[in-house]
Amino acid sequence: MKLTRRKFVKKSGQVLLAGPILGSSLLSFNFPQKTRRLKILILGGTSFLGPHQIAYALSRGHMVSTFTRGKSKPTVHLDKFNQVEQLIGDRENDLSAIEKGEWDLVIDNSGRKTEWTRKTAQLLKDRASIYMYTSSTGVYYPYLKAALDENDPVLLTEPKDKMDDETRLEYWYGVMKATSEEETIRAFGKNRSIIVRPTYMMGPGDKTDRFIYWPIRLYRGGEMLIPGKAEDPVQYIDVRDVAEFMINLAEKNITGTFNTAGPEKVQGMHGFAEEIKLTFNNDISYVNIEDYSFLQKNELPYLIPWIMPTGNNYGTARILNKRAFENGLKCRDLKQSIKDTLDWWNSEALTQERRDQYENDPKGLLKREEKILSKWKSLKK
Ligand SMILES: NC(=O)c1ccc[n+]([C@@H]2O[C@H](COP(=O)([O-])OP(=O)(O)OC[C@H]3O[C@@H](n4cnc5c(N)ncnc54)[C@H](OP(=O)(O)O)[C@@H]3O)[C@@H](O)[C@H]2O)c1
Numbered sequence: 001m002k003l004t005r006r007k008f009v010k011k012s013g014q015v016l017l018a019g020p021i022l023g024s025s026l027l028s029f030n031f032p033q034k035t036r037r038l039k040i041l042i043l044g045g046t047s048f049l050g051p052h053q054i055a056y057a058l059s060r061g062h063m064v065s066t067f068t069r070g071k072s073k074p075t076v077h078l079d080k081f082n083q084v085e086q087l088i089g090d091r092e093n094d095l096s097a098i099e100k101g102e103w104d105l106v107i108d109n110s111g112r113k114t115e116w117t118r119k120t121a122q123l124l125k126d127r128a129s130i131y132m133y134t135s136s137t138g139v140y141y142p143y144l145k146a147a148l149d150e151n152d153p154v155l156l157t158e159p160k161d162k163m164d165d166e167t168r169l170e171y172w173y174g175v176m177k178a179t180s181e182e183e184t185i186r187a188f189g190k191n192r193s194i195i196v197r198p199t200y201m202m203g204p205g206d207k208t209d210r211f212i213y214w215p216i217r218l219y220r221g222g223e224m225l226i227p228g229k230a231e232d233p234v235q236y237i238d239v240r241d242v243a244e245f246m247i248n249l250a251e252k253n254i255t256g257t258f259n260t261a262g263p264e265k266v267q268g269m270h271g272f273a274e275e276i277k278l279t280f281n282n283d284i285s286y287v288n289i290e291d292y293s294f295l296q297k298n299e300l301p302y303l304i305p306w307i308m309p310t311g312n313n314y315g316t317a318r319i320l321n322k323r324a325f326e327n328g329l330k331c332r333d334l335k336q337s338i339k340d341t342l343d344w345w346n347s348e349a350l351t352q353e354r355r356d357q358y359e360n361d362p363k364g365l366l367k368r369e370e371k372i373l374s375k376w377k378s379l380k381k
Contacts, residue, residue: 035251038062041103041128043091043120044110045084048205049134049198051077052243053107054084060247067098068110075349076205091116095123103128105250108184117180121187130250132194133184137235137259137319139197141174142312149320150197150257154178167312181257190256194249196242199261199319200304203239203337204344209358210304211236213365214276215342221282225369225376228306229290230270235317236305237262238337245329258324261317262331269306272334279335289376298372303365 040057044050045066051074057064058080065085074081087097091110098120106128111117121131139154155174163171177197184193202211217224242260249258267275270288277284289295292308301308307316321329345355359366 038104040064040105042066042107046072046074050109052240055080056243057247105130107132109134111180114179118183125187131184131188135177135195135197137197137199138174139178141170143315146315146318147320194255195257197259198242199235201239215338218279221284223285226273226286226288227295227303228269231268233317234272234305235261241331248328259319259321260324261319261321279338
């Protein structure tokens with residue numbers, strides 16, 4: 001199946017009237033107890049996480065500027081995006097639009113190279129109070145143990161060994177994220193850096209197509225394939241919960257590193273399946289396929305949030321999330337996330353061509369599911 005877990009999506013105003021909020025001395029920097037208006041610069045802002053950060057930040061009364069190449073437009077909250085200051089440049093070679101200006105908070109979402117984060121963190125370190133880097137639980141790859149927490153070592157170099165392309169990409173991504181975290185802290189110091197490490201995000205605006213199978217399939221109803229063993233752990237998080245958590249951390253001046261994974265309590269694959277079964281109140285019967293080798297043979301080693309918990313992925317969905325919940329992370333109802341995601345998928349924000357591309361992909365599970373189920377049943381006879 002052509003569903004690479006780290007599939008990268010290449011696509012990945014108003015002039016501010018108020019003066020900078022930044023105090024004259026960074027040493028005396030401190031957020032007041034009461035939430036005040038923050039001046040926020042988002043590097044990125046038009047893809048998946050960014051639009052939700054913008055919408056939430058504006059709803060909290062903050063001021064937002066984005067920095068992008070001006071190529072992509074959000075498919076959610078476009079109205080909100082149009083209200084913010086849009087700075088244009090290129091992280092590759094043109095940072096002139098952010099060479100001046102002061103911000104309380106910089107959110108680095110669009111980090112795709114360590115060098116990009118090094119340059120922006122260095123450029124902004126005396127003109128911004130806090131640098132928040134959007135990292136990933138990918139920094140722990142390979143996930144060889146359970147209960148990975150923020151103090152566990154992260155991946156700082158790519159092994160030279162031979163490996164398949166997907167594994168290579170996992171290593172590259174983990175190193176890029178971990179070394180970008182280092183660059184953040186190098187420039188801003190630990191007490192002015194916030195590192196957020198989300199697990200697989202889902203929700204409206206997702207460009208990866210990694211989770212949309214569930215909303216579509218649950219809505220269609222009927223017999224449905226559930227891969228994996230009952231207790232195989234799953235972790236996922238609604239993108240909006242990540243966005244709100246990030247803004248709230250900055251408002252509360254809570255710095256540090258946070259694994260950002262839901263649900264709060266450990267959940268197995270069958271628990272996940274049961275929780276979502278009644279999302280659309282239609283007739284659904286599950287066929288549980290627990291046999292890993294059958295799933296492998298049928299090119300189903302993962303169906304996010306389920307990832308076969310073997311080898312390098314043993315601990316992928318066993319990451320400790322305690323610190324994030326202790327510091328304000330909240331997860332909305334999973335069924336609501338699924339409904340909202342389907343509404344977005346079927347909305348005018350996306351073209352029919354875009355939907356067809358996924359829904360009619362002969363290599364995608366939507367098209368292959370029936371065949372896999374009948375193979376499974378004939379084996380069981
Ligand atoms: N999706 C997940 O499940 C997941 C999980 C863990 C972590 N993460 C991390 O979450 C972060 C958020 O991703 P997102 O897609 O939602 O980010 P985003 O901030 O919404 O979008 C990425 C932005 O980068 C801009 N961009 C791309 N190339 C650029 C360049 N050369 N110079 C300047 N801007 C450029 C794009 O706009 P233009 O095209 O207009 O330039 C776009 O606005 C990423 O760092 C990702 O690694 C994601």
